Amino acid sequence: MAQIYAYIRISDKYKQDSSTQENSISDYATDNGLIINHWVEEHISGSKTEAANREISNLISKLIPGDKIICTEISRLGRNKPFSIIGLIHEITDAKKSELHLTYSDQCITPDNAENAEVLFTTVAGSYVARQEAIKRSERAKAAIVRRKGAGLSNGRPEGLLVKSKLDEHEDLIVRSLNDNVTKSKLARSLNCGRTTLIKWIDAREKIRETAKGKRLDISNSISVIKKELNKTL
DSSP: OOOEEEEEEESOTTTOOTHHHHHHHHHHHHHTTOOOOEEEEEEOOSSSSOGGGSHHHHHHHHOOTTOEEEESOGGGTOSSOHHHHHHHHHIIIIISOOEEEETTTTEEEOTTTTTOHHHHHHHHHHHHHHHHHHHHHHHHHHHHHHHHHHTTOOOSOOTTOOOOOTTGGGHHHHHHHHHTTOOHHHHHHHTTSOHHHHHHHHHHHHHHHHHHHHTTOOTTSOHHHHHHHHHHTO
16 A cells, blocks of 8 residues: 655754654645655755665665655755755656655656656756755854854843744734634644644743743733743843
């Protein structure tokens, strides 16, 4: 029986959160009526290792015709060598007669379209662009740290600082929907976020309001205002 595999790769489990990829894959599966049979997650650099040394190779070796791999983007399979990416795509679609689904681009590479040059090169180009952007982000971050140190400023956020969430502005809608017994899964889809993200925000909101209450702040304010008032007390 054909199986559906969800594949997640993060470079460093101490610096990156896999929940973003997990939420995207879960939402994609729900939207396309797919039931994920297996989750595969590994913590390893995609640019500093060979594909043969990553779990993705073990996963591909298990595939049978009709199987599907779902991941967020092609750079999850690797970032360093374009021909290596092409080789992985070929192995999945041609040798194993399986499919590769990419959630961010809503793209599906199958045995039928894998030989399409436009599909192939667009996909591989995405991996290259992702790699170059990662390098640029790293260079910008390092330059910013040097500038702040030179100016005698501290790097990083103050301990305990509450940061803004994209869900903060939807607080009223979330509260009303939950009071109307709208399921968290349905609400998450309407807000274009993962169910796990929504649940974490709800839990954090309650804790923040309890903290504000203990500090005798006005908890009738929105969560955005409460965060700002709490940050002033740090």
